[in-house]
Amino acid sequence: GESVGLHLPTLSVQEGDNSIINCAYSNSASDYFIWYKQESGKGPQFIIDIRSNMDKRQGQRVTVLLNKTVKHLSLQIAATQPGDSAVYFCAEKPRTGGGNKLTFGTGTQLKVEL
Amino acid sequence: EADIYQTPRYLVIGTGKKITLECSQTMGHDKMYWYQQDPGMELHLIHYSYGVNSTEKGDLSSESTVSRIRTEHFPLTLESARPSHTSQYLCASSESGAASGNTIYFGEGSWLTVV
Numbered sequence: 001g002e003s004v005g006l007h008l009p010t011l012s013v014q015e016g017d018n019s020i021i022n023c024a025y026s027n028s029a030s031d032y033f034i035w036y037k038q039e040s041g042k043g044p045q046f047i048i049d050i051r052s053n054m055d056k057r058q059g060q061r062v063t064v065l066l067n068k069t070v071k072h073l074s075l076q077i078a079a080t081q082p083g084d085s086a087v088y089f090c091a092e093k094p095r096t097g098g099g100n101k102l103t104f105g106t107g108t109q110l111k112v113e114l
Numbered sequence: 115e116a117d118i119y120q121t122p123r124y125l126v127i128g129t130g131k132k133i134t135l136e137c138s139q140t141m142g143h144d145k146m147y148w149y150q151q152d153p154g155m156e157l158h159l160i161h162y163s164y165g166v167n168s169t170e171k172g173d174l175s176s177e178s179t180v181s182r183i184r185t186e187h188f189p190l191t192l193e194s195a196r197p198s199h200t201s202q203y204l205c206a207s208s209e210s211g212a213a214s215g216n217t218i219y220f221g222e223g224s225w226l227t228v229v
Binding site for chain 1: 120147149154155156157158159162172173204206217218219220221222223225
């Protein structure tokens with residue numbers, strides 16, 4: 001079936017550097033994408049979302065880029081801080097059917113080194 | 115911050131016991147979900163509900179059952195727990211409507227260990 005997968009299971013960055021977390025999706029019918037942050041022992045927390053009619057969206061210190069041509073999604077975190085250490089999931093929703101059911105990828109562990 | 119609560123947060127029970135994981139949300143969301151997540155793995159949808167008296171099986175087969183008698187409450191029950199049920203169970207909710215209903219908010223999760 002369709003799947004959403006992440007390129008790297010673990011990403012280590014120095015504090016203050018920018019982080020880029022990548023996600024590949026295979027469902028060309030997806031029209032909505034979300035990035036979640038999950039800290040250890042907690043539930044996923046919404047970070048930022050983007051619709052398929054956009055290619056970039058910015059939030060506070062975070063930017064999501066969507067490349068529909070190659071079915072690729074990325075999350076950029078500026079000036080990474082120790083509090084950013086967590087697992088990051090991308091999730092996608094198809095344009096038709098399925099209601100609000102999201103398909104999640106495996107997740108990328110972001111480790112911020114001091 | 116989402117107002118969705120799960121209890122218990124952590125539970126260790128013996129094989130064969132019946133357990134109900136509670137989930138409540140105070141946001142008035144029509145849609146609610148249960149996801150199962152093993153450590154370091156992706157989330158898998160096991161149940162969802164689009165409103166009162168509406169429940170559906172998710173993408174991952176589960177021996178658990180759910181009920182939706184009230185909008186704010188979506189409990190999950192395991193009639194006879196087994197070690198294979200050991201996992202984290204995450205409850206979530208979202209609004210209805212195409213304009214605002216896409217973001218799903220999660221609770222903190224319930225860690226279940228069956229021994």
